[in-house]
Amino acid sequence: MPTHRLPMTRRTFLNTTAAGAALTMVHPFSAHAAAGQAHLRIMETTDLHVHVYPYDYYSDREIDTVGLARTAAHVADIRAEATNSLLVDNGDFLQGNPMGDYIAYERGMKEGDMHPIITAMNSLGFDASTLGNHEFNYGLDFLMKSLAGASFPVVSANVAKTLGADPTGDTTLVPPYVILERSLTDGAGETHPIRIGLIGFVPPQIMNWDRRHLEGNVSARDILETAQAYVPQMREDGADIIIALSHSGIGSAEATEGMENASVPLAAIDGIDALMTGHSHLVFPSPTYEGFAAVDAATGTIHGKPATMGGFWGSHLGVIDLMLEREGGAWRVAGQSVETRPISRREEDRSITALVESDSAILDAVAEDHAETLAYVRRAVGKTDAPLHSYFALVADDPSVQIVSIAQKWYVEQMLAGTEHAGLPILSAAAPFKAGGRGGPEYYTDVPAGDVAIKNVADLYLYPNTVRAVRVTGAELRDWLERSVGIFNQVEPGGTDQVLLNPEFPSYNFDVIDGVTYEVDLSQPSKFTPKGELANAEAQRIVNLTYNGEAVTDEMEFVIATNNYRASGGGDFPGAKGDTIILEAPDTNRDVIVRYIVEQGTIDPKADANWRFAPLPGTTVLFDTGPAAEKYIDDVKGVEIEPAGEGPDGFARFRIGL
Ligand code: MN
Ligand code: MG
Numbered sequence: 277m278p279t280h281r282l283p284m285t286r287r288t289f290l291n292t293t294a295a296g297a298a299l300t301m302v303h304p305f306s307a308h309a310a311a312g313q314a315h316l317r318i319m320e321t322t323d324l325h326v327h328v329y330p331y332d333y334y335s336d337r338e339i340d341t342v343g344l345a346r347t348a349a350h351v352a353d354i355r356a357e358a359t360n361s362l363l364v365d366n367g368d369f370l371q372g373n374p375m376g377d378y379i380a381y382e383r384g385m386k387e388g389d390m391h392p393i394i395t396a397m398n399s400l401g402f403d404a405s406t407l408g409n410h411e412f413n414y415g416l417d418f419l420m421k422s423l424a425g426a427s428f429p430v431v432s433a434n435v436a437k438t439l440g441a442d443p444t445g446d447t448t449l450v451p452p453y454v455i456l457e458r459s460l461t462d463g464a465g466e467t468h469p470i471r472i473g474l475i476g477f478v479p480p481q482i483m484n485w486d487r488r489h490l491e492g493n494v495s496a497r498d499i500l501e502t503a504q505a506y507v508p509q510m511r512e513d514g515a516d517i518i519i520a521l522s523h524s525g526i527g528s529a530e531a532t533e534g535m536e537n538a539s540v541p542l543a544a545i546d547g548i549d550a551l552m553t554g555h556s557h558l559v560f561p562s563p564t565y566e567g568f569a570a571v572d573a574a575t576g577t578i579h580g581k582p583a584t585m586g587g588f589w590g591s592h593l594g595v596i597d598l599m600l601e602r603e604g605g606a607w608r609v610a611g612q613s614v615e616t617r618p619i620s621r622r623e624e625d626r627s628i629t630a631l632v633e634s635d636s637a638i639l640d641a642v643a644e645d646h647a648e649t650l651a652y653v654r655r656a657v658g659k660t661d662a663p664l665h666s667y668f669a670l671v672a673d674d675p676s677v678q679i680v681s682i683a684q685k686w687y688v689e690q691m692l693a694g695t696e697h698a699g700l701p702i703l704s705a706a707a708p709f710k711a712g713g714r715g716g717p718e719y720y721t722d723v724p725a726g727d728v729a730i731k732n733v734a735d736l737y738l739y740p741n742t743v744r745a746v747r748v749t750g751a752e753l754r755d756w757l758e759r760s761v762g763i764f765n766q767v768e769p770g771g772t773d774q775v776l777l778n779p780e781f782p783s784y785n786f787d788v789i790d791g792v793t794y795e796v797d798l799s800q801p802s803k804f805t806p807k808g809e810l811a812n813a814e815a816q817r818i819v820n821l822t823y824n825g826e827a828v829t830d831e832m833e834f835v836i837a838t839n840n841y842r843a844s845g846g847g848d849f850p851g852a853k854g855d856t857i858i859l860e861a862p863d864t865n866r867d868v869i870v871r872y873i874v875e876q877g878t879i880d881p882k883a884d885a886n887w888r889f890a891p892l893p894g895t896t897v898l899f900d901t902g903p904a905a906e907k908y909i910d911d912v913k914g915v916e917i918e919p920a921g922e923g924p925d926g927f928a929r930f931r932i933g934l
Contacts, residue, residue, distance in 0.1 A: 309463030320594035322554030325372025334734030349632035367408025367523035392645035406476025406521035473515030525556035557588035576614025656727030667905030669708035679881035703791035744843035745859035750832035752851030808848030888914035
């Protein structure tokens, strides 16, 4: 078992961070430690996803909400405050932003290469880490070459190269646990040895999520089964205290076989003294977890044991303070407190205030990788045969929505392969995000045919949503579409120049569903209000809804690829209220689009005109879009469009013949 040393010296330098005054309090624990008592601070980062710089590579600008270089400022403060401290990472460090993609897709990892997130973590002096599910996204070879550069142990107990009769008989991919031999300085200034056991866990769902990399190479065990087997062995190996690095969320208190978010039943296991959690990209303690069984969301305990979750992308540092007491040569936990320290604050006007400054040593350590990543996001990673624009996204099937749908469907198909849902038709729902409105007449996606850069993908998909798939009936599919087309005003057949769009209806709730064909009868009233309440139960705007040339019946079943916002009830869509989810994928829609473009090389996002307005002879409507739309007018299929002068506020007006 590798052990690792880190100086646990008292540091007394002055705090120079922006919010320094607020942060340089001496923690009461250190002050109160008596002879034979020692204060140990355990710090956690989790779900860093390659975020070292405070930078959003998609939008190519600095931001104050992310980056290990910022979290590092809290680490420095805490090391200065605490007599004894430990810094651990809870996994998902290797993938999840363009820097990670750059290394995986472009620069590669050869024997001896350093991965920038490992370089940054080495520089900050981590004591240990565990594997998150995203560590497997680029394959085992890439993972092991990346880990080779780590100057800290990486542990994971439930991923095995070969399975034994029970977990302790497995040959694990990386060491299941580590016991760090350290010395603690007590309240009287005397040092005592301590053996700190750290054991890691990852959701066994990796076997589905990264099937193509893992099947036949490794197996994943149930987290709780694994913990029950190893914890007693760690005690036998001499661990004085045991900390679980649980890359798993805080969820149900009820243990179920293979559960993804197992941190609550994990905390109940005898012998585990404290838990570092993650995977959910949330903060613990926080009101988010109020009402969870066995969880104290205010003080930060699960089954009475201290636990933390440090947000994601470096947003927070999780901190567990333990007061350890020496009794007959053994250490026991005599007291505890838990907090998280954010790197930024959202003000009431929604602006962001940075609470710390970047640690320049961390920035310097990966400055070259950062510069290379900037060059990467600014240059072509693929090609598009058709222009990607959203000028007509609200009035016709459109390439900017089409590419999102294509990539989501491609991804969900892979994810559902081999599951009970595999045989069902897979549809894909996507809505235009950049479609004028309050964003103004330039607020559209407009990428000409030719090169596509990573920056352009941010333009196609503005939000860091994650992919979901839901399973719905034909009736729910129809109502989902009825809800979407509430964006249109009712029009009078034969009337001219009527206003088409209801400005109260946001474009992100206008889902186009790909994989079926349908028409929208604008002579009908909308079945739902812009907020999604039932308005006209009998109204039916969606007509000629077909799948594979056959009319969709109420009883048919479909899978719809979408995002976490929609699937869990965002916009209040029929069939998407949280109870129809069959896949909670670990990847963001944006990452899936990048992966699709990189893997395909050239994409062809031409809209397939799977939806259109039902003919209403002699009827015209008006709508406003960006003036740059005019150059694409001839490409729009399934609708007759002509310029109709100027709209308000710099918009251009167009006329549609129905
Ligand atoms: Mn994560
Ligand atoms: Mg389409």
